[in-house]
Amino acid sequence: MLLLHLGAFHLDIDSKQATFWHSLAPRTRLLCALLMVFAIALTPNGRWWTWAIYGLGVFGVVFFSRLTKTVLLKRIAVEFAFIGTVLLGTLFRDGGEVLWSWGILRITSEGLTVLGSVTIKALLSLLTLNILTLTTSVPALLNALTALRVPPLLVATLASMYRYIGVLIKEFQAMRKAAASRNLARNNVWQRFVIGNMIGTLFIRTFERGERVYQAMLARGYQGVPVVEKVPSGGRRDVFVLTFTIVLALLGQSIYLPH
Amino acid sequence: MSFSSSLFWSWQPSLALHIPDGFLSLPISLITWVIAIALIIVSLNQVQGKYQERTVPIMGVCAAFIFAAQMINFPIPGGTSGHLLGGTLAGILLGPWAGALVVSVVFIVQAVIFQDGGITVLGANITNMGLIGTFGGYYLYRAIRSIIGRDSWRGMAISTAVSAWVSVFIASILTAIELALSGTVPLNVAISAMAFWHLLIGIGEALITLAVVSFIWRTRPDLLYGSANSRKVVDSRPLVQR
Structure with a gap:
């Protein structure tokens, strides 16, 4: 779904x-x-x-x-x-x-x-x-x-996650396309191996992306407390x-x- | 007992660990909600203590990573295909607290925004996968790893595969027990069907978790939780050994 x-x-x-x-x-x-x-x-x-x-x-x-x-x-x-x-x-x-x-x-x-x-x-x-x-x-x-008094830290994390879902999915699709164009889907064992490597790569890139996002947030004056908007x-x-x-x-x- | 064999095959594995609304009774929902809220609050504090102001960006992208990883289908030995649940993987990569937080965040977003798994049963889903799958999975992994040998790849590989399989299997049994206690599905049907499917799903989970961890072990072992940051890249073998 x-x-x-x-x-x-x-x-x-x-x-x-x-x-x-x-x-x-x-x-x-x-x-x-x-x-x-x-x-x-x-x-x-x-x-x-x-x-x-x-x-x-x-x-x-x-x-x-x-x-x-x-x-x-x-x-x-x-x-x-x-x-x-x-x-x-x-x-x-x-x-x-x-x-x-x-x-x-x-x-x-x-x-x-x-x-x-x-x-x-x-x-x-x-x-x-x-x-x-x-x-x-x-x-x-x-x-x-x-x-509704959900901890702001949790809400900010939810917001940040929602923002990056699309980015990461696109990144993975690009990797999958690259793998397919290099014929990396020989049999099931091989396929699992390649998918595992792709997920591993995605994690490394994600962690580095997190650091970059943090630097960008700092540059814009972030001080560790999420800004709570008036609603x-x-x-x-x-x-x-x-x-x-x-x-x-x-x-x-x-x-x-x-x- | 007589029905279990016929119902075996009608249970789709895909739904398994995302209970929808309406399947759990009031007492079960309440108890699991209390456990889940306690887990989220404690892990939020722990993570905040460790990551300081990096909490929001790092946890946010890591949650998005688990979410994306869960959408990837791969072939399971036995013919079908499945997807990663990622609880133990999150625990191994990020540690027990951050892992549990990330998995809980994924469940909240799936339930509130994508209607994948119910809202009233969110507590149960978080308890099953966040507490048992991630927290339990991590400590099982650590125990096995310290027995076999902390710094050998053999210890790492065996502990990763075993804890990934066990955490999925135990979480599925717990889900079956919750469904049965709520009076939704008879206990024998629930447990036999869940156990059967998750024997297979667990194998897929273990294989993929192992593949991911081995990739990170070879390329960026400093990113694995619990490794000293100064640790050098131990064995920079070529990625593909074939």
Whole structure:
């Protein structure tokens, strides 16, 4: 799934829209998404109505934020294909009544419950996070992390990593092209040997690049403390949306409380 | 037990150590999150103490390096192809703390930006690969290396290959146990499928880690963690001995 994204490497194709969702501060959007994902994914198996309520909320945002639906669907399809195979492992288990059996394969009611629950949880979580990354640029997300009191050193490291992923991948592709043009792919053993050397070279170059980047940062007045940018803290809208999300999360959980 | 054989083959190795959202229960998520946050905070402090103001640029590019290295497919003995997980490699090249930090950063970026592995299970993923894969892998490597001989290539090679294989295998078993404790997959299916695939994936990991480390050992041994900076290039043999 990484390759798909990196092909374009342009994740936030819908970040320039002007809807209510886009007018919220990135911090609020991140918080809402995190709240929803945690609420969705950590609900115990079999609580269908809870996910129905959360689903309404998530699809509401999809609808009102004017996302490019085809891109959203494509990304989720690719990401979900990776999950699909693990899902099968949840189906065949003992417990509950046997609904269907063929040889040693048995499908039980409990197996179906777990399969259904995990599928819904995984899908809704993916949907929520994809909405976030489609509408919010990576720098905005990193700013939001700073605003949420993640250690600035960690955020600065994340930012610096994100900046160099593309550079290193290009560098590796160049090496691979060079190796291919010199016919360095004779058999599997040889291929592993060459790839190992390439990764080793990449590490040496990377470490030296790190030193150069550090020198460049020093030259621009870096003193070991990452500059923390001012981020919009959000107004009344943000408070309202955040409250609404919390209420929605609690409402979903409260349905099964009496039992 | 009866199902395990049929499910064996449906498990894709590619997903293996990136658990998606929704697969772990609340208690397992919470416990692993606490472990992961503690690991990140401690390693951040340790790294800051060692690298000072070079922390951000060096750790940033090294994390990008692990990320890029993970995207490279190579043939595994046995027919399929796999990619590097890089935990032990990060530990050997950068040391336990910086390695664990770099691997955690890679997981955070993969989960938040690329949706590769879930957010609620990020703690578990970081615990499995950062703590067990990198930290554990590094100390296993060090132990074996000091037993066989610190300065010989033989000791280096054996410790690298063994610790790379063991760390992948143990991390996969731990992942299987977490999935089973959450009630997502039955324990016998989870462990047998994970163990089977990671026997093979571990071999690929060990071979590639060995190839990378041998290249750096021959060309820039001063870059390996724990080598005195003054150490000379011990044996500048030609790169290709064929």
